[in-house]
Amino acid sequence: VIAMLELITAFADDLRKAGLPVSLTESLDAVQALRHTPLADQQAVRCALGATLVKDQAHRAAFDLLFDIYFASRAVAEAGTEVGPASAPFGQVSPRSSRLGTLRDLSCEDLCEVLVKALLKDDCPAIDAIAVEAVTRYSTIQPARPMTDRYYVYRTLRGLDFDALPARLATVARPPTAAGPDPVDQRLAAAEHARRLGYLRGRVEAGVLRRLVAAQGPAAIASTLRKPLPGDVEFLRASPADLEAMQAALEPMTRRLTVRLMRRDRRRGALDSSATMRHSLSYGGVLAEPVFRERRPIKPEIIVLADISGSVAAFVRFTFLLARAISARFSRVRSFVFVDTIEEVTGLLAPDRSIQEMLDRIDRGARTVTVDGHSDYGNVLETFWTRCGREVNHRTTVLIVGDARNNHHLSQAWVVREMSRRARHLFWLNPEPRAHWDTGDSVMAEYAPHCDAVAECRNLRQLEHFVKDQLL
């Protein structure tokens, strides 16, 4: 029991380090929950700890990773076997090890052949066994070398010729019918294959992780693999997988913001004298109860100027998503994108389009590069000012999104000054950490004095804060 207690404490500690708000109450609950859980059943333990320690679905991935680190390897240790192919997860040790015996004698080509067959049949135990064997064979983990798990996963998948598998599955699976295959079936088959390959990848990752933990201990691995939560991932450093997680986290966020928008303004407006008179008649002409007008919400127009050069592209994507989510708050949203030339994309951002589609459209349709593809804020601002400067007025909120890295062109900061003078508000969102501003070719300091606020927006959380505090 004491060992369990210590394990939970260490586990909760690492969850906190990963950014999860685990309170003392919650770790006590976790221990309580384990008292009612069969400890030999890893899945049951995962459910019990998950229900007591994780209170936000966005934290789930971080929890699962740490759980694998802490408990998957422990199972191996308790089984009393050397960490190796035979150390299968709970329950299925015997059939697995015999299967592995035969797998070990196969050549690399034959192993791939067996794998394709297993994938076609969706034979999970077989896929599991092949994943274990592949990790043994190809990953060649050297505990002394400070390599990340990704490196070993990559090596293993390369050994299995992972990239060629979708094509192989498609050719083998296609039934030899006389009439051409139904497109729906084909599409479904492809999606199904992708799912099975995803499963295989997951098994390989789990296998590599188990090896690493066995070699270096859970605490060390937990610290090397610690990833920020989706809300905290920096836009500029996000990997494709991170972006996907952020996209998932964005959806509840926009929902929260929209709900906030729909809340009625409860503050009352000016006194409505005629309504008050009318109302007084029900009290025999005594002015007993004043009646107030409802406040009419001010609906400003918003103009978004977004730098879409490679360095900040990921960030812009989220800015547009948010701008669209809160567009009900504004009478009109006009969007411009630029690299060294500016182009209006308002028409491309129609509300019934999906996010991805609209970004693709921008990529295809917008002419933002005419010179060399390096951001030129000075030129862009000047062009905007001559073309649309007149449309900036006291009801306009201007939002400039970019890192202000001007590649040593002229900054033309006077445009920002003029714009800010005419506009209702002018905000600048910079996805770089504040410490990097004004280093190298960043000229943030030249623009900053003319803005109502310059916000550092390195991650989703900061972006949400900005929108909540400044725009709503």
Add this chain to the structure above:
Amino acid sequence: MPDSVTPAGRDRPGPAHRFGSSGEVRAALRRVRYLADEHIASAVYLADRLGKPVLVEGPAGTGKTQLAKSVAELAGARLIRLQCYEGLDESKALYEWNYRKQLLRVQAQRILDEEPGPAAAGWSELESDIFGEEFLLARPLLQAIRAAEPVVLLVDEVDRTDIGTEALLLELLSDYQVSIPELGTITATQIPLVFLTSNGTRELSEALKRRCLYLHMGYPDRAREHEIISARIPGISSQLADQVVAVVHLLRSLDLKKQPSISETIDWAQSLRLLGSGRVSTDQAASTLYVLLKHQSDIDKAASQLSATASR
């Protein structure tokens, strides 16, 4: 006033637990035709064992509310439901004094006083009378606490309330008691199973989350969805169910405005079956997509995805 003998709180000794293991919960839920995965079963089981409420979060149409109903059904308990909305307050959630009845009582007293005879009751007696059990209107939360028979309390869409109202729940959820200034503290005689559901439109407070077990209910995996369809639509062919599930899972992987929920999937499978098709073909899928998707742009996108050839 209900007697409060047993101290409420988690890990209270006394009443037999309702379930023996999470596997048992799963089997029992299956009997009432609710196909739970192990996360769901485990959360229900732990809620019973630890005496804690369960906060169920997830997209619309994944069976959050149904879970509470099914648990009530299998436990033979009464379901008490509190539907939350913006502006919900104490008098609607907890209790209210029956003002009209109190007024009548006071007026009746006055009439009695005017009648000759022995002096009627004094004010203090009257006061304790009108703030008694008889004049209390119990709203769902208080009903759940006072119930003598087993109950399941469902607080639906708790994210719609304001933060202030959320605080109302805290005392109830941690100690299973309600304080009424005029009456004192009313403690539950038996710990009800409590489910709170949320669609995640608002971040719930840490205090609330801390008191609850957390269960995220996403869309089911393919095997489970297949089972759900087969259970809900008796007589559907396994092949059709397979294809329906495959299409729906493909659609959920797309970037849609509103993803097809389980109930919509069931409706779609039902309509395909009524149309007499044994399998999903491109035409049929395209012509019935409106059952599954509720935005024209989503329907267009899904149709084009389904007809696109899979040469990848």
